[in-house]
Amino acid sequence: MSHIFYFFYGLLLCLSLLCEVFVVTWNLHWRGGFAWDRSLLHFNWHPVLMVSGLVILYGNAAIVYRIPFTWKQRKLVCKLVHAGMMFVALLLSMLGLSAVFDFHQGVNIPNLYSVHSWVGISTVFLFSSQWILGLVGFLLPCSPPWIRSSLKPVHIWMGKMILIFSLASCISGINEKLLLTLNGMSAAMYSELPVEAVFVNFLGMLIVAFGVSVFGILFVKKWQRPEDGSENARLLLTEVTP
Structure with a gap:
């Protein structure tokens, strides 16, 4: 069963790399590159940081517990890796918000006027709340077991909802940027499909x-990390041990 997982996991890593290459290439080749000076080049950090944090890193962090070779590690190690990846994703998304707010302030554009901006700011707010709640509920040694067991299904559900919000905000933001630049500051119209x-x-x-790949991996119950000490855990660990 593990070889099937690694096929889809390899596909996910390839998609991660392609997403990163495409968003960086777009802003380097067509949008002029990057700066931190409240110019148009300052804005270009926004899509790169949001796609990198809210989509790529977040999605990969969401499936840490599904990777079979991690099942032989202590669960605390997986928790720390998961929390650390999510923290970096959250930092990148906050830097992405800072980039767009600084750019708007520099050129006197109003903030938070579009559906994209509302979805995006809601996503980062939910993400921040989710990370803090996860830190308190799952990593602090003083949190009792009954809180962890009660919080776990809520944490998982919220994590999936945040990923959906992340995908929606990034796709809507990309579309909004194309509409504004190609229809407002370019000779080629969006409807003419320039390169x-x-x-x-x-x-x-x-x-x-x-996003579909991440949800596909999360959907398969056999790829869930087995609970420590269970018969199922011993059987699955035997399968993934070389």
Whole structure:
């Protein structure tokens, strides 16, 4: 069973790399690169950081417990890796928000006026709350077992909802950026599908494929980390031990 998992996990890693390459290439090749000076180049950090944090790193952190070779490790180690990856994802998303707010302030554009911005800020707020709740509920040694068992299904459900919000905010943001730049500051209209539009549309499709892959891995119950000490845990650990 593990070889099937690793096939899909390898696909997920390939999609992660492609998403990162596409979003960086878009902003380097067509949008002029990066700066931190409240110019248009300052804004370019926003899509790169949000896709990197809210989609790629978040999605990979969500499936840490599903990777079979981690089942031989102490669960605390997996918790720390999961929490650490999520923390870096949260930092990247906050830097991404800072980039867009600084850019708006520099060119006197209102903040939080679009559906994309509302979904995005809600996603980061929920993500922050989820991370703090997870830290208190699962990593602090003083939290009693009954709190952890009660919090676990809520934590898992919220994690999936945040990923859906992340995918929606990134895709809507990419589309909004194309509409504003190609229809407002470019000779080529979005509807004419210039090379940039085709390239970035493919980025959107890659993000969708990445999200589907993450949810596909999370959906398969046999790929869940077995509970320590159970008969199922011993059998599955035997399967993944070379």
